[in-house]
Amino acid sequence: MMRTRLIAGNWKMHKTVAEAVEFVNDFRQAMPSSTAIDILLAPPFVSLFAIHQTMTANDRFTLAGQNLHWEKEGAFTGEISGPMLKALGCTFVLVGHSERRQLFGESNADVNNKVNAALEHGLGPIVCIGETLEERDAGKTQAIVKDQLLKGLSGLSAEKVSKITIAYEPVWAIGTGRAATIEQAEEVHTFIRATLTSEWGREVQDVRILYGGSVGPQNAEALFGCAEIDGALIGKACLDPATFAKICSLAVSAST
Numbered sequence: 001m002m003r004t005r006l007i008a009g010n011w012k013m014h015k016t017v018a019e020a021v022e023f024v025n026d027f028r029q030a031m032p033s034s035t036a037i038d039i040l041l042a043p044p045f046v047s048l049f050a051i052h053q054t055m056t057a058n059d060r061f062t063l064a065g066q067n068l069h070w071e072k073e074g075a076f077t078g079e080i081s082g083p084m085l086k087a088l089g090c091t092f093v094l095v096g097h098s099e100r101r102q103l104f105g106e107s108n109a110d111v112n113n114k115v116n117a118a119l120e121h122g123l124g125p126i127v128c129i130g131e132t133l134e135e136r137d138a139g140k141t142q143a144i145v146k147d148q149l150l151k152g153l154s155g156l157s158a159e160k161v162s163k164i165t166i167a168y169e170p171v172w173a174i175g176t177g178r179a180a181t182i183e184q185a186e187e188v189h190t191f192i193r194a195t196l197t198s199e200w201g202r203e204v205q206d207v208r209i210l211y212g213g214s215v216g217p218q219n220a221e222a223l224f225g226c227a228e229i230d231g232a233l234i235g236k237a238c239l240d241p242a243t244f245a246k247i248c249s250l251a252v253s254a255s256t
């Protein structure tokens with residue numbers, strides 16, 4: 001397989017700074033040392049500095065922000081910019097997570113601005129897309145995913161798109177314990193891949209497409225066994241170091 005699997009932990013609004021540092025120390029002991037996969041931690045902004053301070057060249061994980069503003073600085077109370085994340089050691093940033101879209105009103109146009117800003121500041125955007133249960137039941141999954149993809153990545157060159165990661169996260173599967181079946185995930189991943197190729201051509205064939213939504217040790221092996229699934233974006237199951245390490249180990253087994 002050409003694409004290195006990426007396992008990303010989205011901590012959401014969990015853990016104080018002390019808890020974050022404790023997690024990272026425990027995770028270092030439990031995580032696989034293999035270079036066959038990429039591992040990413042996306043803690044709350046306030047813990048990035050403390051975690052970064054503990055990191056060395058031997059660490060096999062990198063950091064991501066959970067969100068960013070598209071301006072590099074200015075009068076935007078409560079916001080965080082790409083250069084700020086970069087200065088804290090982030091290599092990636094989540095963009096357009098469904099909670100940002102649903103709870104904080106982020107639009108596809110906002111996602112587009114954020115993707116451009118992330119790329120401009122040397123961060124790899126992980127663009128989250130996915131349908132609600134209502135949309136799935138109405139047979140609109142492909143239309144929604146395509147719309148989010150084309151609007152979120154509107155105006156980008158193939159070279160820029162090649163630096164992006166997509167996370168397919170059906171909204172009904174997030175935090176519900178009800179993951180998509182392998183067949184459901186595979187079908188949408190195949191559709192996303194086809195859409196990327198038809199819009200941007202072969203230059204974007206190495207774009208990773210992650211699955212997210214109730215991924216845990218119980219279903220990770222089956223998900224990683226699917227050639228269309230290049231890794232996972234994990235919420236609840238990334239908060240415990242042993243559990244997250246277990247999922248990473250399953251990804252290593254599927255990659256070696």
Ligand code: PGA
Pocket residue numbers: 010169173174175176177212213214215233234235236237
């Ligand atoms: P979950 O969250 O693993 O708790 O379902 C996934 C996500 O929101 O990225």
